[in-house]
Amino acid sequence: MSDDVDPLVAGGPSSSDLPIPATALVVVAHPDDAELQAGATLAKWARSGCDVHHLVLTDGSLGTWDPEMDPSTLVALRHAEQRAAAAVLRRGAGDDTRVHLLDLPDGELTASIATRGLVAEVIRRVRPQVVVGHDPWKRYRLHPDHAAAGRLCVEGIVAARDPGFHREQIDAGLAPHRPDALLLFEPDVANHAESVTAQDHATRLDALECFTSQIATTHLYKVDVAGSEDPIASWRSRELDSMRAVGAWAGVELAEAFHLLSEQL
Ligand SMILES: [Zn+2]
Numbered sequence: 001m002s003d004d005v006d007p008l009v010a011g012g013p014s015s016s017d018l019p020i021p022a023t024a025l026v027v028v029a030h031p032d033d034a035e036l037q038a039g040a041t042l043a044k045w046a047r048s049g050c051d052v053h054h055l056v057l058t059d060g061s062l063g064t065w066d067p068e069m070d071p072s073t074l075v076a077l078r079h080a081e082q083r084a085a086a087a088v089l090r091r092g093a094g095d096d097t098r099v100h101l102l103d104l105p106d107g108e109l110t111a112s113i114a115t116r117g118l119v120a121e122v123i124r125r126v127r128p129q130v131v132v133g134h135d136p137w138k139r140y141r142l143h144p145d146h147a148a149a150g151r152l153c154v155e156g157i158v159a160a161r162d163p164g165f166h167r168e169q170i171d172a173g174l175a176p177h178r179p180d181a182l183l184l185f186e187p188d189v190a191n192h193a194e195s196v197t198a199q200d201h202a203t204r205l206d207a208l209e210c211f212t213s214q215i216a217t218t219h220l221y222k223v224d225v226a227g228s229e230d231p232i233a234s235w236r237s238r239e240l241d242s243m244r245a246v247g248a249w250a251g252v253e254l255a256e257a258f259h260l261l262s263e264q265l
Helices: 033-047 071-089 113-126 144-161 167-171 198-209 212-219 231-250
Strands: 023-028 051-058 099-104 130-134 181-185 192-195 255-261
Touching (some): 023 033, 023 144, 033 051, 033 181, 033 192, 033 198, 051 113, 071 198, 099 113, 113 167, 130 144, 198 231
Parallel strands (some): 023 130, 130 181
Antiparallel strands (some): 181 255, 192 255
8 A cells, every 4th residue: 555654544444345336436547546556346346247437537648767658659558558457357348438538638637627527527427336536635645646636536526416516517418426435545544445355356467467558667666676587476476465464454365445435425
């Protein structure tokens, strides 16, 4: 989980394992954020019949260390990677209409009213019982897109549920929608755990391996590549260890940690 503040408070989570939602929407800044931060939970829900949708806010055009990489080539690659990863999480169920790509400029995301309206529109169309997103209140966060995406998710829910927001959508036939729960991943303070199986965890890693453009910069970052004969195996092992640590906190074998908001919705 997080580097700076341990979100796993003493005593374990206050709640575990939401009912499997019929429909879930994960709202993220970049391709791969959903799989990195909540992939095993999304895999669990999908195998239990949940219709999992992704809303990816930026185009991912800054996600490279290669100065020669053409941005439009990278964007097309990241679209394909995200669609492939989402299909792995969904185990082939559903189709690409479940991946909603806003293609806002990577690195420039702001919680503007216009962008909030775009998020609310997707929520009003998809009508998820559970929304999953970045924690906008996480301390010591560096990446501006993650903070902005968290705000857009939270404020997009308010705008989606209240009929006075973005009336042009209501006038166009989209009804307001109020989700039952919001799960914030990479939480500042975790209060909820989703237990997952080893298969859910493996599905998450398989989905993450679809992001071939990110393996060096994200997956293997902080893995001792030079000292490892098989860096991918080392990475998979490290990921399993962190999911076991959350599981120990939650009193199960493997889990992902969240901050659950439900009464506030
Ligand atoms: Zn990201």
